[in-house]
Amino acid sequence: MISVHDPVVGKAFGWLRRFRKEFYACLTTRQDALFELADAVLCADGPVRSLAELSLVGEHRRGHGSSYGAVVDGRIDVERLRSALAGVPLPRAADGRLVLAVDITSWLRPEAHTSPQRILCHTYGRGKDQAIMIPGWPYSMVVALEPGRSSWTAPLDVVRLAPGVDAATVTAAQLRALIGRLTAAGQYKPGDPQILIVADAGYDGPRLAWLLRDLPVQILARMRADRVLRRATPPWIARVHGGRKPRHGGEFVFGDPATWGDPDVATTTQTRLYGTASALAWDRLHPRLTRRAAWTGSGELPIIAGTVIRLQVDRLPSGAIPKPVWLWWSGVHATDTTTPADLDRLWQTFLRRFDIEHTFRMLKQTLGWTSPKIRSPDAADRWTWLILAAYTQLRLARPLVADLRRPWEKPAEPDRLTPARVRRAFRHLRNNTACPAAAPKPTRPGPGRPPGRPNHQPTNRYDVHVVTSNQASKPKPKTKKSVNPRPRRTG
Template structure:
């Protein structure tokens, strides 16, 4: 990104100021406190370690009691804020295509027995570096990706997964709503390339493709290396009796002997991983079974054909052993150029991990010990709003680097460095929050009195269980 001229800087400052004004309109209760709390997030020195520490920031002109009261009793029009985010300038690929990444990040609350709606969250790298299931609030995020390697993303939506939610259905509904807002904002028009939805392993790609088949989207995601896909059904021989086959032969990802000749093969030289080789097979599909999510499906189960891609690289940074990556796309008839664009777009999905790290380690997303999950939702949207302001100010702040840090190229500041200089930019923007009025603290609980209304305790985990067999499903439905 090049250094903007004076006209571009004025336009960027106008967009930032307009977004701050629109955000203030979304705050309907405890307006001033929530707005100043977001400014404190952006302007306080260093990472956020405690929520009450934000009350010490000069931008937060109210007491710490008002801070907690705003999160617990405040109100935020989320739909209005979502529409505002969709109308902001968004990054696109070199072909002008929108690339959206969807992923789940947990807010771990293992000791919050009085907090409802907690689920068991899959966590890596804790204890003995083994995966664990820890209670917390999982949030599903949707963000627009940039074409190059960067730590910036444009977060567009966040939904907390509840005990009764099905992850695939919630994700499909979330993507549908985000795309509808993008169309209403003019970000996508008829004739534009389909929006690319990039997922990591763990998502049911076939089901997502089925639930979103009426939308102009292409689902791309990683699949496990032990999966088995089916080839297209062979042509029916003349005079053959019986029902025609619906599936062809098997392609076992772990067994090269079952691989037919690839339809596409490409070789690309990269700067970080050496030579990248990609081979692809067209019109491969998973064989669905009538269990779990497909129990209620009427008629024959669908044939969801797509493109299977196997990516291998020459080496990985840090002397790590490279292993093949298997990708599946919901579109067919992929050309060599399309295959290269797909696996490169999948690698951009990991930029969202930088955003999660910024949320948790710098902005302190998971630091507050909030009991109410709806207060956690309000705090999450304040974090997203602060990150959006950093993205809009990325070309307006100066690099206040530490003596031991490397100088950043022009226009390539990281979100943490932009936040370091935001306090000098904040006085030049709009300030819709009004001045605080003198007030006295409440009496609180009388000294020596006991809490006679203890908070109820809640169990952790899913409350809705799905039958695994057709027989059990019929017995349950009668």
């Protein structure tokens, strides 16, 4: 039984009950089948392997045909569901700000030749520095991060990348719409600390900061170790120096310590997992942009200045040799007021970005996000939102469930339960929450295709899209691999 007299438990139970009602209202077509399908995902005994197996779960009172019919022919009011996800309680950092992480994960469909809009998705191979391109549907996901070490995040939005779109442009539009919903829901108010957006090296941090420059956000993104940035322009007097004033100062080469100079802020911290963590920060550094890729428009190229942070640790938990991590923060002229504690907060916040990998693993391996063999990308989007709504219910149920651990598992504190353990006890909580789905009506199966009559209308087959940006690059002629090292990146 749930003790509603406990204010914390009673408030959490109220949020879970309200979200389940709002989620049911977001289902516009085949809502009963879709709602019970989400409950079957939450109450299944083990990992979800297929839609047909979900029909065997007791909470799913319909046949296996209704599962596929709900995903293929059902409808979800996605905008209303987005607003519902933005309105639930969200985790915040120690200073009260929202920390959002963005990343792209793929639903791989290598043999789905009849599925349209597949793109070659980047995946990691078993060997070192080996990448494999596999056809699939890439999804851009935005989650809210928790302040400490945790396997939990709060998914807020997801967008499938269509063939030919620019990932940075889609992510910027996705974040812009999300911040608008967070403001409308009261999650962000004028005067609150700016929202911090954390991204990995796959995103161009300066460009993302430029696209979101009119919003109350800060960008913290990792940069490759071969980048070259520029310093601010030194004082220039035309009658003394002559000529036109330069737009860029001296080079700051990540791989050449001779070009670094003295850092503006330096700090050293003792950590349990990484030993001594040393962080150095240099202010007023910017990339030298050129008229290519995303900067081909008219007008003068902007100067996007920020703070560069170099993080070096003694060891890694895996035992590998640690390499320095380079971060770019959109805070301009921030080192005048930035303290070593603020610098530590930034790189520790970036380490929390990897919690999104736990969410991806939970969605795929346990909740069965990529398990169904769905042909249509629209049905894949519908199933994706169903999984995000189920995961949000697990997050809201954290204070309400008990730890049903296996005999070989270690006990966990009530506030340290993993998503898998919360899901294990969700079945006992479900009967006390809102279950608005109606009972199924008795029906009879259709006759199907008559025996001996083949299908004379084969399904169309689609090619895999190779180009994923707005501008298609020309095929390069095959040349012999050079023995020289990879040239540095000047932008």
